[in-house]
Amino acid sequence: MKRSTTKRSFVALAAATSLVLAACGSDNDSASTTDAPVATEASVDAEAPADTAALADDVDREGWPQKLVFTLTPSQETGGLIETAQPLADMLSERLGIEIEALVPTDYSGVIVALESGQAQIAGGLGPRQMVQAEEQAGAQLILQSERFGSLLYVTQWFTNDPDTYCDDTPVADENGFLFCNGVLDAESAADGPIGADKLALLTGQTVSFVDQGSTSGYAIPALQLVDAGIDPIDDIDGLFAGGHDSSVQAVYDGDAVVGVSFNDARGQIEETSPDVGQKVVVFGWSGPIPNDGFAVAGDLPESLVKAITDAFTDIAATEEGATVLDELYNIDGLVPVDSADFDVIRELEIKLGDVLQ
Incomplete structure (x- = not known):
């Protein structure tokens, strides 16, 4: 995926565009009451490595599941997205010592459905509307926001x-x-x-x-x-x-x-x-x-696991390999702590547009 610099630093995403868009591509969904069809999924059969990169030996792993599902927003063609998501799932699995299954629904609403129904515990590439819906409809916890060219917008x-x-x-x-x-x-x-x-x-x-x-x-x-x-x-x-x-x-x-x-x-x-x-x-x-897109986790995960997931994504973004994958997925340059209040503009938009967004 080609991106330019200088003037196209803002004339190039999310996504996100939302998303994609970025998202925007920036970056994005309305929830459904039924399970959305899943286009592609890939399982990472990862046993806990002997030298798990991002976790100290004394991390409290009580209540951690043996497997987590990581769902991503389909801001681009789904087949290509899952191919790029696989390495990110691998990196996350290595750091957590947990099997990670990557899941890409066929539409934006499927991501929120997956979180809300318990089909997924981690979500990435959530556009601004998805960030709000993840928190308010699915009871998820917002953990990180995407940064591009030093900006959160x-x-x-x-x-x-x-x-x-x-x-x-x-x-x-x-x-x-x-x-x-x-x-x-x-x-x-x-x-x-x-x-x-x-x-x-x-x-x-x-x-x-x-x-x-x-x-x-x-x-x-x-x-x-x-x-x-x-x-x-x-x-x-x-x-x-x-x-x-x-x-x-x-x-x-x-x-x-x-x-x-x-x-x-x-x-x-x-x-x-x-x-x-x-x-x-x-x-x-x-x-x-x-506001840029971001990442969220299910609200019922142990706090120690939420911290570990957050730290793992931050660590991944700081590596050359991880930065390349995040760029290929959603043109993400970095990940920073998120403030839910930054998405109040989206909450106001939802109220103003009403039925248009249903």
């Missing part, structure tokens, strides 16, 4: 294959040839958003590619922006749910939608198969800042 990006309509100026390229207009390339951080919001009023009757109804940057935030622009996100546009941030970009690239949204900058996720995506798909707008 990201944005929804708006992009189009029709720059003549949605750009006030001639699109300009960053150092990698990816095109932007309406001043997006000049933005220094997520706090510079929103940008280009005045163009959203042009979307009436158009096909717009979203990510998933549970995605924060891929639906909730852009839906709120549409409402603020006087556009009903259900009745005034033809909404297309692509299923992933990369797929949303692909939909606009292929011409299935004229405008789309994702975490910033999910275009890089399809650059390998669509090398000219940065020229055909032009970013014309940003949302305001969104």
